[in-house]
Amino acid sequence: MKVLIIEDEKDLAEIIKEGLEKQTFAVDLCFDGEEGLFMAETYAYDAVVLDIMLPVMDGLTLLKKLRAKKITVPVLMLTARGTMADKVKGLDTGADDYLVKPFEFPELISRLKAIIRRNRRESSSFISVDDLTIDMNARSVKRNNREIRLSSKEYNILLHLALNRGRVISRSRLAEHIYDIDFDLDSNIIDVYINYLRNKIDKGNSRKLIHTVRGAGYMIKGDR
Numbered sequence: 391m392k393v394l395i396i397e398d399e400k401d402l403a404e405i406i407k408e409g410l411e412k413q414t415f416a417v418d419l420c421f422d423g424e425e426g427l428f429m430a431e432t433y434a435y436d437a438v439v440l441d442i443m444l445p446v447m448d449g450l451t452l453l454k455k456l457r458a459k460k461i462t463v464p465v466l467m468l469t470a471r472g473t474m475a476d477k478v479k480g481l482d483t484g485a486d487d488y489l490v491k492p493f494e495f496p497e498l499i500s501r502l503k504a505i506i507r508r509n510r511r512e513s514s515s516f517i518s519v520d521d522l523t524i525d526m527n528a529r530s531v532k533r534n535n536r537e538i539r540l541s542s543k544e545y546n547i548l549l550h551l552a553l554n555r556g557r558v559i560s561r562s563r564l565a566e567h568i569y570d571i572d573f574d575l576d577s578n579i580i581d582v583y584i585n586y587l588r589n590k591i592d593k594g595n596s597r598k599l600i601h602t603v604r605g606a607g608y609m610i611k612g613d614r
C-alpha cells in the first residue's frame with residue numbers, strides 16, 4: 391500500500407515515513423502544500439496523511455482542491471490544533487479522519503488502515519478470492535485454509551491484485567504501487583514476483599487464480 395505524507399516538520403515526516411515503511415507501506419514525502427497537491431493529483435495513493443499548517447498552501451485548501459477534482463483518496467488530517475472547530479472544518483472539507491499531535495504511532499497506523507478499508511467499502515479486514523483469503527490486519531494469506539508465507543513485496547502485489555479482483559492491473563501500476571516513485575521502475579521485476587506468487591498460490595491447484603492478460607498485465611479472479 392502506498393501513502394503520501396504532506397508534512398512540513400521534516401523530523402516528524404521522516405519518523406512517520408520510517409514507521410510506515412516498517413509496516414511495509416511505500417511512502418512518498420512532501421514538505422509543502424503545493425507540491426503535496428501535485429503529488430496527490432498525479433500519483434495513485436491508498437491514503438494521504440495531511441498536515442493543516444503547511445507552507446505555500448495550507449492543508450484545508452489543498453484538500454478542498456483535491457475533492458473539487460473528484461480525487462477521493464482517503465485523507466487523514468494531522469494537526470497540532472485540536473479544537474472542535476478545526477476538526478469539524480477538516481471533516482466538512484472532505485477529510486476521512488483527524489488526528490491531533492502529539493499522537494501515538496500505533497493510533498496513526500490503525501486509523502490509516504481503517505480509512506483505507508472504509509474507502510474500499512470492506513467492512514472487515516478480510517478479502518477473499520475463491521478459496522484464497524487475505525487478512526489485512528494480520529497480513530496473513532491462506533488458500534484452502536493452508537497458510538501461505540509471502541515476502542512483503544509478494545504480499546503487496548497480491549493484495550493490490552485482490553483489492554482490484556477481476557480487473558487487469560498493468561505491470562507498471564503494480565511496480566508503482568510497491569516501490570517509492572524515485573525507484574527506477576523496472577516493471578520486469580513484477581514478472582519475477584508474479585512467478586513466485588504463482589508457485590506459492592496456484593501451483594498444484596487445478597483452479598488458477600492469477601491470470602496473465604497478454605499485453606496488458608495481471609489479474610486475480612476466481613469462481614467465487
Ligand code: CA
Nearest residue numbers: 398441443444
Ligand atoms: Ca505543519
